[in-house]
Amino acid sequence: xxxxxxxxPFDRTLLLVIPAAAFMLLLFVYPFLYGLWLSFNxxxxxxxxxxxxxxxxDNLWPTIWITLKLALPATIINVGIxxxxxxxxxxxxxxxxxxxxxxxxxxxxxxxxxxxxxxxxFGPKGWxxxxxxxxxxxxxxxxxxxNYWGVLISLVISGFPFAFLLILSYITGIDPVLARAxxxxxxxxxxxxxxxxxxxxxxxxxxxxxxxxxxxxxxxxSAVLLGSPAGPTRVISIAAYEAAFEQxxxxxxxxxxxxxxxxxxxxxxxxxxxxxxxYRGPVTGGKG
Amino acid sequence: xxxxxxxxxxxxxTRRFAGAGGKAFNAxxxxxxxxxxxxxxxxxxxxxxxxxxxxxxIAGLMNLSGGSIWLDDTRIDTLPPEKRGxxxxxxxxxxxxxxxxxxxxxxxxxMRGVGGSEAAPRVARALKMVQLEGQAHKLPGQLSGxxxxxxxxxxxxxxxxxxILMDEPLSNLDxxxxxxxxxxxxxxxxxxxxxxxxxxHDQEEALSLADRIVVMKDGxxxxxxxxxxxxxxxxxxxxxxxxxxxxxxELEVSQRDGDRIVLSSPDFKLTxxxxxPVAGNRGAVAIRPEEVVVASGGxxxxxxxxxxxxxxxxxxxxxxxxxxxxxxxxxxxxxTLRRGESVSxxxxxxRALVYPA
Numbered sequence: 001x002x003x004x005x006x007x008x009p010f011d012r013t014l015l016l017v018i019p020a021a022a023f024m025l026l027l028f029v030y031p032f033l034y035g036l037w038l039s040f041n042x043x044x045x046x047x048x049x050x051x052x053x054x055x056x057x058d059n060l061w062p063t064i065w066i067t068l069k070l071a072l073p074a075t076i077i078n079v080g081i082x083x084x085x086x087x088x089x090x091x092x093x094x095x096x097x098x099x100x101x102x103x104x105x106x107x108x109x110x111x112x113x114x115x116x117x118x119x120x121x122f123g124p125k126g127w128x129x130x131x132x133x134x135x136x137x138x139x140x141x142x143x144x145x146x147n148y149w150g151v152l153i154s155l156v157i158s159g160f161p162f163a164f165l166l167i168l169s170y171i172t173g174i175d176p177v178l179a180r181a182x183x184x185x186x187x188x189x190x191x192x193x194x195x196x197x198x199x200x201x202x203x204x205x206x207x208x209x210x211x212x213x214x215x216x217x218x219x220x221x222s223a224v225l226l227g228s229p230a231g232p233t234r235v236i237s238i239a240a241y242e243a244a245f246e247q248x249x250x251x252x253x254x255x256x257x258x259x260x261x262x263x264x265x266x267x268x269x270x271x272x273x274x275x276x277x278x279y280r281g282p283v284t285g286g287k288g
Numbered sequence: 289x290x291x292x293x294x295x296x297x298x299x300x301x302t303r304r305f306a307g308a309g310g311k312a313f314n315a316x317x318x319x320x321x322x323x324x325x326x327x328x329x330x331x332x333x334x335x336x337x338x339x340x341x342x343x344x345x346i347a348g349l350m351n352l353s354g355g356s357i358w359l360d361d362t363r364i365d366t367l368p369p370e371k372r373g374x375x376x377x378x379x380x381x382x383x384x385x386x387x388x389x390x391x392x393x394x395x396x397x398x399m400r401g402v403g404g405s406e407a408a409p410r411v412a413r414a415l416k417m418v419q420l421e422g423q424a425h426k427l428p429g430q431l432s433g434x435x436x437x438x439x440x441x442x443x444x445x446x447x448x449x450x451x452i453l454m455d456e457p458l459s460n461l462d463x464x465x466x467x468x469x470x471x472x473x474x475x476x477x478x479x480x481x482x483x484x485x486x487x488x489h490d491q492e493e494a495l496s497l498a499d500r501i502v503v504m505k506d507g508x509x510x511x512x513x514x515x516x517x518x519x520x521x522x523x524x525x526x527x528x529x530x531x532x533x534x535x536x537x538e539l540e541v542s543q544r545d546g547d548r549i550v551l552s553s554p555d556f557k558l559t560x561x562x563x564x565p566v567a568g569n570r571g572a573v574a575i576r577p578e579e580v581v582v583a584s585g586g587x588x589x590x591x592x593x594x595x596x597x598x599x600x601x602x603x604x605x606x607x608x609x610x611x612x613x614x615x616x617x618x619x620x621x622x623x624t625l626r627r628g629e630s631v632s633x634x635x636x637x638x639r640a641l642v643y644p645a
Binding site for chain 1: 347348349368369370372373374375376378380382383384385386395396399400427429443444447453
């Protein structure tokens with residue numbers, strides 16, 4: 001067996017991987033390892049001084065929870081809303097293209113542009129507030145900017161199209177004849193969703209959740225522009241930014257970045273291990 | 289959802305589609321058919337003839353554009369598929385890839401709220417019926433095509449539906465397996481004593497399975513009849529062509545005598561039976577290659593020609609015979625004949641069927 005393997009001729013198309021590998025090595029692996037090394041070489045103290053500092057300083061370690069408290073709900077909302085809408089959009093209708101286009105537009109806007117628009121719309125003197133007061137629906141000031149809610153809304157707006165497109169592509173990959181077969185066996189549309197679509201989608205949903213979560217966890221511009229970066233929305237990337245560019249402590253900043261990466265890794269690993277509980281394989285019902 | 293019934297009635301069932309350029313066409317045009325309990329019906333026709341449309345309309349997977357469907361005196365065409373309770377076997381099996389064989393088969397029972405302890409023996413019985421005992425815990429992806437198809441059949445019959453619908457269930461199997469599974473489908477139909485509606489484009493399959501065959505073309509029913517009727521007495525030229533009457537010759541009418549009619553070409557005269565009244569002075573005669581017998585000696589309905597092509601067919605050979613004026617006849621004859629030889633063939637009068645040209 002081994003000799004048969006050894007005699008396999010070298011596949012020269014493998015050479016095509018070289019540019020991508022070099023790119024990864026130079027622009028990701030090396031900076032990452034450098035940052036890791038840097039984080040263990042603090043300005044003063046032993047190798048773990050930065051990490052010790054992070055987990056004992058009152059305006060540093062809570063940033064983990066602050067960021068999680070934003071990123072997890074935003075991800076759950078995005079995946080949770082995108083799923084039923086994508087499910088409805090799975091069949092080609094006259095409106096499908098229009099609805100999909102409208103839903104996807106925010107992906108083309110930058111976070112800063114969204115923040116600017118939200119400040120105008122949701123702000124104390126914004127359209128929403130004026131509208132509600134004009135029709136006497138809600139008196140008093142509405143506070144949806146410069147706090148937690150502003151950042152959460154912006155994460156939902158910018159993250160939704162991403163989750164929606166991903167889930168839509170997973171759903172349209174499921175052979176619709178499976179649902180029809182389920183229907184002839186007595187499953188109404190609720191049961192078709194529950195017993196056919198949902199289990200087959202689960203691995204894709206887990207993937208989508210991970211990608212959306214990582215995106216939300218690294219929130220920075222909207223946390224500054226729409227949140228209150230000194231308090232309730234002082235997310236972990238702000239802490240890293242301050243360490244690097246206000247205190248010029250690259251070593252501490254690297255340590256914070258490593259903590260950030262580790263937290264993301266833990267969540268992603270947890271979600272992906274859940275994914276293994278589900279069926280993974282072709283989502284068709286037999287020969288085509 | 290009832291299990292017992294005496295007949296399913298399709299009353300002028302019509303399905304229209306928007307065609308190219310926005311022009312609507314009838315994929316299924318006023319199909320009227322009564323299926324009795326215990327009957328095996330085959331919808332037969334070339335692709336695009338409306339047979340699958342008809343099946344989907346009965347299953348409830350497609351809405352009707354006109355007409356109605358009745359199960360005894362209950363109108364069912366307004367019900368969604370999950371309320372009709374018909375078992376359906378799909379062409380590509382449509383097994384749920386994330387469920388074991390057992391779960392796939394039990395799905396219909398689960399949807400009906402039949403609990404585990406009651407469902408288990410029924411699933412086991414269905415597994416036994418399709419001879420898949422021991423495969424219960426496998427996923428569909430681990431089974432061969434033939435086994436998958438049998439799971440699909442078991443899944444459809446376990447709910448004990450009044451009607452089983454099959455959409456070309458054998459078209460993805462190889463020739464040997466096709467014949468075996470065909471026999472099994474017939475056996476299961478007999479054991480269940482329900483009604484089966486089976487869609488196929490394979491005339492041999494339809495002949496071997498059906499109690500009655502519904503031959504369709506362009507959404508319109510051409511003939512409904514028992515296999516020997518459809519095989520021996522095609523109602524029109526389309527049915528004849530589809531049932532293997534490979535020789536269709538358009539000839540001059542020279543003489544009529546009751547339902548007998550004599551057609552002539554520059555080379556030969558041919559006496560046949562009128563299956564449809566031939567009004568004009570041209571008629572089309574349809575003859576199976578098997579009925580064109582290589583024979584020595586003259587007599588009526590004898591045609592002479594030269595062998596232009598020989599296809600070896602095991603027991604006999606398929607011959608293309610060209611008459612002096614260029615008419616091509618497909619015949620069957622002994623495998624000893626060679627290309628270029630001259631032969632005479634004889635056609636029995638009652639096997640030469642004449643239709644309007």
